[in-house]
Amino acid sequence: MAETETDWFPLLRSPFLTTTGIIVASTLGLVLVRSNASSIYDLVIFKMTSLWYKAVIDRISSACILDIGIGNATSCLAHADLLKEKSITVKGVDFTQHYVDAAQVNIASKDAASNVSVVYGSVYDLPLLKSLAPKGPNSKFDAVYFSGSISLLPDPLEALRTVAKVLKKGGLIYVTQTYQHRNVPGLATFKRNMKFFTTIDFGELTFEKDIMEIYNNSEYEVVEHKPIEGSVDNAFQTAYLTILKV
Numbered sequence: 001m002a003e004t005e006t007d008w009f010p011l012l013r014s015p016f017l018t019t020t021g022i023i024v025a026s027t028l029g030l031v032l033v034r035s036n037a038s039s040i041y042d043l044v045i046f047k048m049t050s051l052w053y054k055a056v057i058d059r060i061s062s063a064c065i066l067d068i069g070i071g072n073a074t075s076c077l078a079h080a081d082l083l084k085e086k087s088i089t090v091k092g093v094d095f096t097q098h099y100v101d102a103a104q105v106n107i108a109s110k111d112a113a114s115n116v117s118v119v120y121g122s123v124y125d126l127p128l129l130k131s132l133a134p135k136g137p138n139s140k141f142d143a144v145y146f147s148g149s150i151s152l153l154p155d156p157l158e159a160l161r162t163v164a165k166v167l168k169k170g171g172l173i174y175v176t177q178t179y180q181h182r183n184v185p186g187l188a189t190f191k192r193n194m195k196f197f198t199t200i201d202f203g204e205l206t207f208e209k210d211i212m213e214i215y216n217n218s219e220y221e222v223v224e225h226k227p228i229e230g231s232v233d234n235a236f237q238t239a240y241l242t243i244l245k246v
């Protein structure tokens with residue numbers, strides 16, 4: 001007796017229904033992504049940047065740090081206890097008012113006001129940076145930190161030169177940042193679309209060789225440039241900790 005194959009899913013064989021299904025499913029997916037934008041940020045970005053802060057804080061103790069582009073301070077405050085333990089004071093500056101407002105709330109809720117403070121302003125505002133420097137005979141910072149902010153700045157070299165003026169002699173500038181290894185066709189468009197769907201600005205494309213050229217041609221010594229352990233490291237991009245000596 002010849003076996004006849006039973007067609008269990010005749011509907012799935014209809015190209016029209018399949019196409020409609022794909023469109024409906026992807027639209028639902030995108031709606032879900034957009035409506036959960038902040039929790040996606042918390043999961044992906046926060047996990048990544050709080051690891052970066054840990055990598056830097058682990059190398060510092062008894063110091064006053066200037067944090068350029070501290071955002072709403074959540075990545076920094078994830079290590080509030082460590083900051084207290086290591087007698088580290090963080091003075092944050094951010095150029096987005098609503099992040100500064102959120103930072104004040106987050107600092108208060110973590111009871112960290114004696115170790116972390118944030119003001120609105122730009123890295124290029126030298127008088128502002130001077131006003132934040134610790135008071136005293138040397139009245140300069142021990143270290144400066146850029147976490148994910150250097151790639152957003154119009155003139156990174158000018159930013160380094162400005163912060164160098166409020167940094168102690170021999171002081172260190174820490175930079176944590178993801179860099180693209182090479183141009184991947186369509187990646188810029190992908191990032192722009194990601195911004196639309198998740199409402200998070202992933203920044204412009206930052207190529208490792210472009211920023212290395214800036215560091216190499218600066219008057220500062222690159223004392224370290226290494227992938228951050230446990231962070232992004234793939235064929236397209238790698239997260240680095242770079243340390244410059246003033």
Ligand SMILES: C[S@@+](CC[C@H](N)C(=O)[O-])C[C@H]1O[C@@H](n2cnc3c(N)ncnc32)[C@H](O)[C@@H]1O
Nearest residue numbers: 049069070071075094095096122123147148149
């Ligand atoms: C990607 S966020 C990083 C936030 C935080 N440092 C972290 O790692 O979680 C970059 C921040 O840089 C800030 N920023 C951009 N331009 C700036 C400038 N000229 N001066 C100070 N901050 C700036 C932005 O407002 C933004 O909060």
Ligand SMILES: *[C@@H]1O[C@H](CO)[C@@H](O)[C@H](O)[C@H]1NC(C)=O
Nearest residue numbers: 038039041042072074102106
């Ligand atoms: C911090 O900022 C990010 C990005 O805008 C946001 O998703 C997150 O909810 C904020 N967290 C707090 C506690 O303000």
Ligand SMILES: *[C@@H]1O[C@H](CO)[C@@H](O)[C@H](O)[C@H]1NC(C)=O
Nearest residue numbers: 208209210211212213214216
């Ligand atoms: C920067 O300097 C390092 C060490 O001297 C070198 O290996 C690297 O190729 C340089 N990169 C650029 C883009 O100038």
Ligand SMILES: CC(=O)N[C@H]1CO[C@H](CO)[C@@H](O)[C@@H]1O
Nearest residue numbers: 083084087088089111114115
């Ligand atoms: C260096 C610094 O500012 N340390 C302070 C951190 O906060 C604790 C109390 O929360 C103070 O006792 C430290 O002096």
